[in-house]
Every structure is written in C-alpha cells, then in structure tokens.
Amino acid sequence: METETESLEEGLITTKSSVNCRDESASDSKATPIVVLSSMVALCGSLTIGCSSGFSSPAESGIMEDLGLSVAAFSVFGSILTAGGIVGALVNGTIADFIGRRGTLWFSEIFCIAGWLAIAFAKNAWWLDLGRLSLGFAIGLIAYVVPIYIAEITPKNLRGVFTSANQLMICCGVSLMYFIGNVVTWRILALIGAIPCMLELLGLIFIPESPRWLAKIGKEKEFETSLQRLRGRNADISQEAADIRDYTEALKQHSNSRLLDLFQRRYAHSLIVGVGLMLLVQFGGNNVITAYSSSIFDEAGFSSSIGTISMAIIQIPATSASVLLTDKLGRRPLLMVSAAGMCLSCFLVGLSFLFQDLHKWKELTPILVYIGIMGYCVAYSIGMAGLPWVIVSEVFSMNVKGLAGSLVSLVNWSCSWIVTYSFNFMMEWSSAGTFFIYMGICGLAVLFVAKLVPETKGRVLEEIQASITHFHQ
Numbered sequence: 001m002e003t004e005t006e007s008l009e010e011g012l013i014t015t016k017s018s019v020n021c022r023d024e025s026a027s028d029s030k031a032t033p034i035v036v037l038s039s040m041v042a043l044c045g046s047l048t049i050g051c052s053s054g055f056s057s058p059a060e061s062g063i064m065e066d067l068g069l070s071v072a073a074f075s076v077f078g079s080i081l082t083a084g085g086i087v088g089a090l091v092n093g094t095i096a097d098f099i100g101r102r103g104t105l106w107f108s109e110i111f112c113i114a115g116w117l118a119i120a121f122a123k124n125a126w127w128l129d130l131g132r133l134s135l136g137f138a139i140g141l142i143a144y145v146v147p148i149y150i151a152e153i154t155p156k157n158l159r160g161v162f163t164s165a166n167q168l169m170i171c172c173g174v175s176l177m178y179f180i181g182n183v184v185t186w187r188i189l190a191l192i193g194a195i196p197c198m199l200e201l202l203g204l205i206f207i208p209e210s211p212r213w214l215a216k217i218g219k220e221k222e223f224e225t226s227l228q229r230l231r232g233r234n235a236d237i238s239q240e241a242a243d244i245r246d247y248t249e250a251l252k253q254h255s256n257s258r259l260l261d262l263f264q265r266r267y268a269h270s271l272i273v274g275v276g277l278m279l280l281v282q283f284g285g286n287n288v289i290t291a292y293s294s295s296i297f298d299e300a301g302f303s304s305s306i307g308t309i310s311m312a313i314i315q316i317p318a319t320s321a322s323v324l325l326t327d328k329l330g331r332r333p334l335l336m337v338s339a340a341g342m343c344l345s346c347f348l349v350g351l352s353f354l355f356q357d358l359h360k361w362k363e364l365t366p367i368l369v370y371i372g373i374m375g376y377c378v379a380y381s382i383g384m385a386g387l388p389w390v391i392v393s394e395v396f397s398m399n400v401k402g403l404a405g406s407l408v409s410l411v412n413w414s415c416s417w418i419v420t421y422s423f424n425f426m427m428e429w430s431s432a433g434t435f436f437i438y439m440g441i442c443g444l445a446v447l448f449v450a451k452l453v454p455e456t457k458g459r460v461l462e463e464i465q466a467s468i469t470h471f472h473q
Contacts, residue, residue, distance in 0.1 A: 030155070031154070031155070031158050031162075032230060032231060032232045032235075034207070034208070034229050034230055035153060035154055035155075035158075035162075035230050037203070037206065037207060038149075038150075038153055038207040038208065038230070039150050039153070039154065039162045039165070040203070041105075041199075041200055041203030041204060041206075041207050042105060042146050042149050042150055042200075042207075043146065043150075043165055043166065043169045044169075044196045044197070044199050044200035044203065045105055045108065045109070045142040045145075045146045045196075045200055046142070046146050046165075046166045046167075046168075046169035046170050046173070047169045047170070047172060047173045047176075047196040048109070048112055048138070048139065048142060048173065048193070048196045048197055048200070049139045049142055049143060049169075049170050049173060050169060050170040050171060050172060050173015050174040050175075050176070050177070051173040051174075051176060051177055051192075051193040051196065052081060052112075052115075052135045052136075052139050052173075052193065053081070053139075053170070053173070053174055053290070054173060054174035054175070054176070054177030054178055054181075055119075055177050055181075055189065055190070055193060056074075056077065056078045056081075057177070057178065057181070057294070057308070058177055058178055058180075058181020058182060058186075058189065059181060059186035059189055059190075060074060062185060062186040063077070063128070063186050066186070067122070067123075067124065067125065067128070069125055069128075073125050076125075076129060077125065077128050077129055077132055078132075078291075079417070079420065079421070080129050080132045080133050080136060081132050081133075081135060081136040081139075082136060082413060082416055082417045082420065083133065083136060083417070084132070084133040084134065084135060084136020084137040084138075084139075084140060085136045085137070085139060085140040085143070085409075085413040085416070086136075086140065086410065086413040086414060086417065087136070087137050087140060088108075088136065088137040088138065088139065088140015088141045088143075088409070088413075089140045089144070089406060089409035089410040089412065089413045089414075090406060090410055091141075091406065092104070092140060092141045092143075092144040092145060092405055092406055092409055093144065093401065093402030093403050093404065093405035093406035093407075093409070094402055094403075094406060095107065095141065096141075096144065096145050096148065096213075096402055096405065097213075097216075097401075097402035100209050100210065100213050100214075101145050101148060101149035101152065101209065101210040101213055102149070102204055102207065102208075102209045102210070103209075104141055104145045105142070105145060105146070105149070105200065105204060106201065106204050107141070108138040108139075108141040108142050108145070109138065109197045109200050109201050109204075110201075111134045111135070111137055111138035111141075112134070112135060112138040112139075112142075112194070112197040113194050113197045113198065113201075114131070114134050115131040115132065115133075115134030115135035115138065116131065116135070116190050116191065116193050116194035116197065117131070117190075117194065118130055118131030118134065119131035119132065119135075119190040120187050120188075120190035120191050120194075121187070131190075140409060140413060143389070143409065143412075144405045144406075144408075144409045145405075146166050147163050147166050147389045147390060147392070147393040148210075148393045148401070148405065149210055150162050150163045150165075150166070150393075151163050151390070151393035151394055152210040152211070152212045152213065152393075153208075153210055153211070153230050155231075156458060156459060156460045157327065157458060158327065159327070159390075159394075160326035160327035160331065160390060160456075160457060161323055161324070161326055161327050163326075163386075163389075163390045163393060164322055164323045164326045164386045164387060164390055165323050166386055166389060166390075167319050167322065167323075167381070167385045167386025167389075168316070168319040168320060168322075168323050168386070170385075170386075171315045171316050171319045171381065171385075172316060173196070174290075174312065174315070175312040175313070175315065175316060176192075177189065177193070178308065178309065178312040179312065180192060208225075208226040208229050208230060209222070209226055210226070211223050211224075211226040211227040211230065211241075211244065212244055212248070214226055215244050215245055215248045216248050216399075223241070223244075223245075224237070224241055227240065227241055227244075243460070247465075247466070267396075267397070267400060267404075269395075269452075269454075269468045270395045270396050270397075270404070270465075270468055271404065271407075272452060273391060273395055273452055273453055273454070273468075274391070274392045274395065274396065274404060274407075274408045275407070275408060275411050276448055276452065277388035277391060277392070277448075277453070278388060278392075278408055278411045278412040278415065279411060279415060280339075280384075280441060280442075280444065280445040280448060281384050281388050281412070281445075282412060282415035282416050282418075282419050283415060283419060283438075283441045284339070284342055284346075284384065284438055284441045284442045284445060285342075285346065285376075285419065285435070285438035285441075285442075286342075286376075286380050286384070286385070287416050287419055287420055288419055288420060288423040289373060289376060289377070289380075290311075291420055291423075292423055292424075293307060293308050293311060293373065294307070294308055295427075296349075296369065296373065297369065297370070297373070299353075299427070299431060300352065300353070300356070300365050300366050300369035300370075301365060301366045302366040302367075302369055302370050307370060307373065310370075310374060311373065311374070311377050314374055314377055314378060314381075315377050315378075315381045318377065318378045318381035318382050319381040319382070319385065319386070321381075321382055322334060322381060322382040322383060322385070322386060322387070325382070326387065326390070326457075327457060327458070330455050330457040331387050331390060331391060331453070331455060331456055331457060332449055332450075332453055332454075332455045334382060334383040334387060335383045335384065335387050335388075335445075335449045335453065336383075336446050336449050336450060337379075337382065337383060338379050338380060338382050338383025338384045338385075338387075339379075339383070339384055339442050339443075339445035339446045339449060340379075340442075340443075340446050341375060341376075341378065341379025341380075341382075342376055342379045342380055342384065342438075342442040342445075343439050343442035343443045343445075343446065344375065344379075345372045345373070345375035345376035345379055346372070346376065346435045346436070346438040346439035346442055347372075347435075347436070347439045348368055348371060348372035348375065349368070349369050349372035349373065349376070349435045350431075350432045350433070350434070350435030350436040350438075350439060351368065351432070352364065352365045352368035352369045352372065353365065353369070353431035353432040353435065354432035355368075356431070356432075357430075357431070357432055372435075384445070390456075391453065391456065392404075392405070392408050394456045394465075395454070395456070395465065395468060396465065397465045454467070454468055
C-alpha cells in the first residue's frame with residue numbers, strides 16, 4: 001500500500017510539474033467555436049432547471065382552479081421536484097461515469113420532455129405529480145453534469161466564465177417563467193418549458209464528449225479527436241493531451257472508485273470544501289427566499305407582485321456580473337463578498353421583523369424587507385448561487401468525481417428539502433429569529449471560504465486536484 005501511494009504521489013507531482021510548464025501558453029487559449037457551441041448546448045440544461053424551478057409560482061392559481069387542487073395537494077406538486085432531485089443526486093455521478101457527460105445530458109432531457117408533457121396534458125393531480133417528479137429526477141442529473149462537462153472542455157483561463165454561466169441560465173429560466181406565466185395559461189407554459197430540452201437534444205448530436213472522461217475510460221483515439229475538435233483543427237494539443245493522460249494513468253494506479261474511497265485522508269480537503277459549501281448555501285436560506293418570497297413580502301406588508309418581479313429582474317444583471325468577474329477577481333473573493341452581503345441582508349430582514357414584533361417603527365418594515373430581499377438576491381447571485389458548483393467541478397479527482405458528485409448533490413438536495421419544509425414552522429416560531437439564524441450561517445460561510453476554500457482561478461484541473469489531494473493515510 002505504501003509503495004502504491006508513493007507511486008501515485010510521484011505521478012501526480014510529475015503531472016503538476018508538466019502542467020506548470022505550459023501555464024504561460026495555456027493562459028492564451030481562446031474559446032473555439034466548438035467550445036462555445038458545446039457550452040451553449042449544455043447550458044440549455046441549466047435553462048431547463050430554471051424553467052422547472054420557476055414554473056410553480058405563476059402556474060399555482062391556474063392549476064388549482066382548473067384541476068380543483070387543494071393547497072395541500074399543490075404543495076405536494078411543488079415540493080416533489082426536490083424529491084425527484086434527491087433521487088437524481090443518488091445516481092448522477094454513477095451515470096455520468098458510466099455513459100459519459102454527453103450521454104447523461106441526453107438521458108436527462110428524455111425525462112425532462114416526458115415530465116413537461118405529463119404536466120401540460122395532466123387531467124388530475126396524479127399526472128401532475130408524476131411529471132414534476134420526472135422533472136426533478138432530470139434536473140438532479142443536469143445540476144451536476146452541466147458544470148462538470150463545461151469545466152472539462154474549456155481552457156483554464158475561460159473555465160470560470162463558462163462554468164458560472166450555468167447560474168445565469170438558471171436565473172434566465174426562472175425569470176422567463178415569471179414573465180411568460182403572466183400572459184399564457186399554465187398548460188402553454190409547460191409546453192414552453194419543454195423547448196430548451198428539445199434544443200439540447202438536437203444540439204447534443206453536434207458536440208463532442210468530454211476528452212477527460214474519454215481518457216479515463218481508455219478510449220485513446222476518441223480522446224485525442226475530441227480534444228482536437230475543442231482546441232481547433234490546427235492547434236497543438238500534444239502537451240495538454242500528455243498532461244491529461246499522465247494524470248489519469250497516475251490515478252488509475254490507486255483507484256477502485258468505491259464510496260469509501262471518498263473518505264480517505266487524501267480526499268478530505270476536497271470533500272470538506274464540496275459538502276461544506278452545499279450545506280452553507282442551502283442553510284443560508286436561498287431556496288426559501290425564492291420559494292416563499294410572496295409570503296415573506298405579504299407578512300411584511302409589501303406588494304408580493306412588485307417584490308417577485310423585482311427579484312426576477314435584478315438577478316439577471318447580478319448573475320451576469322458574476323460571470324464576467326469570476327476569472328478576473330477569482331472564486332474566493334466573490335464567494336466571500338457574496339456570503340457577507342447575504343449575511344447583512346438577512347440581518348436587515350430580521351431587524352425589520354423584530355421592529356414589527358416589538359410594534360416599533362412598523363412603517364419601516366415593508367421597505368426594509370424589500371431592500372433586504374433585493375440585497376440578498378444580488379449578493380447571492382454574484383457568488384454563492386453558482387460558484388460552489390464551479391468549485392465542486394474543479395476540486396475532485398477524476399477517479400472519484402462521479403461518487404463525489406453524487407454525494408455533494410445529495411447533500412444539496414436533501415438540505416434544500418429540509419430548509420424548504422422547515423421554513424413555515426420557523427416563521428410561526430419567530431420571523432425575526434428565522435432570518436437571524438440565516439444571518440449567522442451566512443457569516444459562518446465567510447469564515448469557511450476564507451479558511452478552507454482554495455483559489456482555482458487560472459489553474460488547469462489536474463494542477464488543482466493534485467495540489468489539494470492528500471496522499472498519506
């Protein structure tokens with residue numbers, strides 16, 4: 001065992017050295033048309049996630065009226081998306097490792113289209129829930145594989161921009177549902193939601209598989225063909241191909257791809273970073289502010305329609321700023337600024353509800369809650385919304401990336417369900433106390449990022465993974 005470990009360490013250190021040798025030339029890499037096309041096709045999946053998440057809010061009144069659903073029945077319809085996501089999270093890494101990144105996108109979109117059609121033509125609650133469950137399973141796969149695929153095909157100097165566009169497209173999908181949902185019926189809205197799925201299915205025909213996955217499974221010819229397509233017909237890929245191949249071979253010497261492998265000491269840092277970020281993002285309250293924004297505004301005495309439309313509008317430029325700044329400022333600064341802004345915004349909302357409970361300055365509560373929620377949306381969008389997934393796509397080695405992705409996704413979806421389910425009970429206990437708790441968790445996120453999260457800007461994946469992996473038992 002000791003000899004194998006030393007051999008692995010030597011192989012990875014050698015790979016890291018060769019990676020460093022080509023840093024200057026790699027930093028000048030440009031986005032080829034096929035990289036742009038491949039990323040755009042993958043990002044149709046992100047748009048699907050946004051459409052799925054944003055559908056229930058504008059469709060609520062129409063569905064309840066047309067199908068005669070009770071509030072409890074519609075609550076099941078809304079929350080079952082998360083249940084499907086948990087199921088998808090259990091298998092997303094395994095599926096992505098078995099049939100590839102592109103294959104997983106194709107597989108997931110079949111479930112998406114089936115889900116949207118089941119909802120659009122539903123005659124009762126059973127078909128609604130079945131369609132929503134199918135959507136949840138699909139986006140449980142998509143949420144993991146899109147940033148992984150984009151991270152594995154893009155040059156290091158552009159990886160942050162392309163990968164963080166994932167969250168931008170999710171925001172666009174949510175906003176699209178909010179706006180269109182005000183002018184069309186819920187059945188038409190469901191059919192519109194299926195359009196990105198169909199576009200992705202068509203686009204997948206024309207894009208290559210991840211070269212790193214092909215290298216991992218030993219398809220040498222396909223690996224070089226895919227990498228050459230991504231870097232350009234006349235590009236010299238010999239050094240990059242050698243680095244990927246050497247790193248993959250070094251990992252194979254010590255890889256059984258079992259779940260217990262994740263809990264070895266050399267993966268501890270990566271696992272703590274991935275799982276920790278997901279815990280802090282979800283328990284920081286982002287999903288409840290998205291899902292229950294109307295009730296939060298109503299409780300504060302502010303117009304819910306103005307509030308939710310403002311949220312839909314403000315998230316797009318904020319997320320666009322994140323995309324532009326990710327590879328300029330780095331991941332860590334944006335994450336810390338984002339978490340600090342969320343912390344301050346939660347304090348403001350909690351303080352406004354405290355004033356309301358104490359019957360002091362009650363006239364300030366609506367405007368303070370509105371400012372706090374808008375501030376939270378901006379702060380969340382510029383960092384904590386998408387960058388944790390960027391980090392996760394970068395820090396895990398290829399030999400455990402599938403298992404790690406499943407575990408991290410499972411944590412994310414499970415925490416999302418816990419927070420969403422507990423929110424109404426917490427608000428009954430104390431509106432102010434609820435947001436002060438979220439404030440504390442967001443403050444903890446700032447410290448977590450500062451102490452434990454590595455900066456990955458401008459570094460190739462093999463270098464990142466070799467530098468944070470611990471080899472000694």
